[in-house]
Amino acid sequence: MTLTHQLVADEITLAYGDRLVVDELALEVAPGRITAIVGANGCGKSTLLRALARLLSPKSGQVVLDGVELNSRPTKEVARLIGLLPQSPIAPEGIVVADLVGRGRHPHQGLFARWSRADDEAVAAALDATGIADLADRSVDELSGGQRQRVWIAMALAQQTDILLLDEPTTFLDVAHQIEVLDLLADLNRARGTTIVMVLHDLNLASRYADEIVAVCRGRVHALGEPGVVVTAELVSEVFGLDSEVIADPLTGKPLVLPRGRHHVS
Template sequence: MRSRLRGSAMTLAYERRTISRELTVDVPDQSFTVVIGPNACGKSTLLRALSRLLRPTTGAVLLDGADIHQRPAREIAKTLGLLPQSSVAPDGIGVAELVSRGRYPHQGLLRQWSREDEAVVAESMAATGVADLADRPVAELSGGQRQRVWLAMALAQQTPLLLLDEPTTYLDIAHQIEILDLCARLHEEEGRTLVAVLHDLNQAARYATHLIAMRDGQVVATGPPQTVVTAALVEEVFGLPCRVIDDPETGTPLVVPASRRRTPIGVTA
């Protein structure tokens, strides 16, 4: 399994609070990797480490075999894009201007803004369904609209590796599927390597080619959804009794929570 991006024996911590110890993760090249696990298990912390936002206290994040913290930030930004869990736009900035910032890593003394940049920005806004918002201030948008604008900026960066921390946050179910379909196209048609944190197990199983299941800051299982998403693993990781059946649309694993047997109102046991 070739891996351009990997975390090796990492200890991840915030000040005095340690999240993970001796954590090793490999991201298969040209995969759509999804990280799953319960709240506060270390999923977003892992993504922050892989994206260079959080430096491991021990171990290292390796990009193409080199420590990601030993390489210039602009060089990394041409290879690795990130949609963080929460982002704050500068005051007064408009949608098109914010998306255009995804092109900054490609600018330089000898390369200024070009028609190619303009086209990439337009394509990124169209792909995420925000082209009609181009002239709107970001501050006036709904949470779902802002999320799609930030994703458009990440797409405009045109990196071969793209990390997405809960990309479906604030989105209704229709827009969630649109965004995940877009991610699948980036993986299948353009060969990009994607790593996403998702809370919805069934969406993760439907779209991922590779899953990383975490609990208590450690990796519990990795592999294709068909081998990772089992009733035993779901109960071990999430504490949820369930059945796992084939999704009637895709054949991928579908988690069906066990029924809670309740006594009808007004009936005594």
């Protein structure tokens, strides 16, 4: 079981140049739990995740880790605590799968440290967990989009951080592999107590796998809490502009969103 860490966005405002994206947003990430960030396109989900990973500095406010401002911590220390899978990462040309996954071990190595048995074991475990051990010697350039996505997830797992941030981890994956990846993240959370924060587009998958839902709308937290409390027809209308019916998932009892659409109105 990993130690829990407190990751907090304290009234942060985020912008790209003059374009304001997130406005005085406050969020305390639930330690040791799975949090899903949901919202319409352009609402600030990915921008928020980038700030939590220290890839984007707030215009105002601050991101705090264990009571210390994230930007004041050494880069390598942050990398040992927080892992990130961004949207559409780019692999170095010609790199093979095992070498790319192995890059997740860099934060654990000192200036003159050699590759260790622990590094080998971490990479092997990440390859096995994501079902790509048979691709270890393949060039990443040769893989399908779904295979590449699993390679990036394996690299994040090899980093073995206590906090894992993932921006749309099910992108490019078919339905079966989406479930496999989310099951894998749930297993990681339960086995190690890893705090997981992920941006998801699919509300039903978010409701099924997350302990907490953060619904973002117009750069602010619109609602936060357990899926059964947050995911309602009213919220779906307010955040996504979608008319829907929300019922209990017959498999999990979690909310299940049924969009109406213009052609399916009872």
